[in-house]
Amino acid sequence: MVTAQDAIVLWARLEAEAGHVLPPPYWASAWSGGQGLARYILDHPDTVAGCRVLDVASGSGLVAIAAAIAGxxxxxxxxIDPYAIAAINTNAHANDVELILSSNDLLDGDADGVDVVLAGDALYHPAVAARMLPFLARVSASGTRVLVGDPDRGHLAHDWLERLATYEVPTSGAPEDAQLHRTSVLxxxxDKVDDRCLPARTVDAVRPGCCRAALQTSGRARSGVRGPARS
Structure with a gap:
């Protein structure tokens, strides 16, 4: 993976070159939640094998690349960040995988035509979580598999999520990850959807098929997480 040793220094340099304020380079680091989710996918390739996968808030593309490698x-x-799209494209080529790149804001939609939605560390700020959580709950209610990687930043409604695995991960260099070493995949x-996140509607039964089978709780897997990408 092509990542920055110091995202803050990179940010300052990019702004100097652009001559105007830029959003933080979230795409320049392998965030803790993304590392854990990528590791889970590689450890459990059946969760995505043969499926149509959407990785939202993809950042560096780490989780999307793991899904492609897993089949x-x-x-x-x-x-939505054009710099992230460029980084994802670079990292996909470096890992010899093919990804479809999208810069559209998808959070008001239903992820139609997708079997699995992945969200690796996509709940890093309350304002982002306020949009992301209803999207994930709505997508899950439609029968689409949803996997979330989160290092417990405090913005998740844990009462409607079950933990599949917990990983010890190295810090990524992102300022938000400075004190984080453990991340969960949920x-x-x-049988329990948070009504703060999901509008009143009938939860569809999980449809059969390779991408619809219910996930089995795998317990707590503790290991150092290496990104799926080749350096």
Whole structure:
């Protein structure tokens, strides 16, 4: 993976070159939640193999690349930051995988035509979580598998999520990760949906098929996480 040793220094340099204020380079680091989710996908390739996958807030593309390596039929890496799209494209080529790149804001939609939605460390700020959580709950209610990687930043409604695995991960260099070493992979519970996140509607039964089978809780897997990418 092509990442920055110091994202703050990179940010300052990019702003100096651009001559105007730029959003933080979230795409320049392998965030803790993304590392954990990528590791889970590589450890459990059946969760995405043969499936149509959407990675939202893809950042560096780490999770999307892991899904492609694990055998997903089609992987869309989505991020609204054009710098992130460029980084994802670079990292995909470095890992010899093919990704579909999307810079559209998808959070008001339903992720139609997708079997699995991945969100690696996409709940890093309350304002972002306020939009992301309803999207994930809505998508899950439609029968689409949802996997979330989160190092407990405090913006998750844990009562409607079940933990599939916990990983010890190295800090990434992102300022937000300075004190984080443990991250969890979670999925919405089919029997309990947080009504703060999901509008009143009937939760569809999980449809059969390779991408619809219910996930089995794997317990706590503790290991150092290496990104799936080749350096």
């Amino acid at each position: 997903a039929a089609k992987v869309t890496a989505n991020d 999925t919405p519970r089919r």
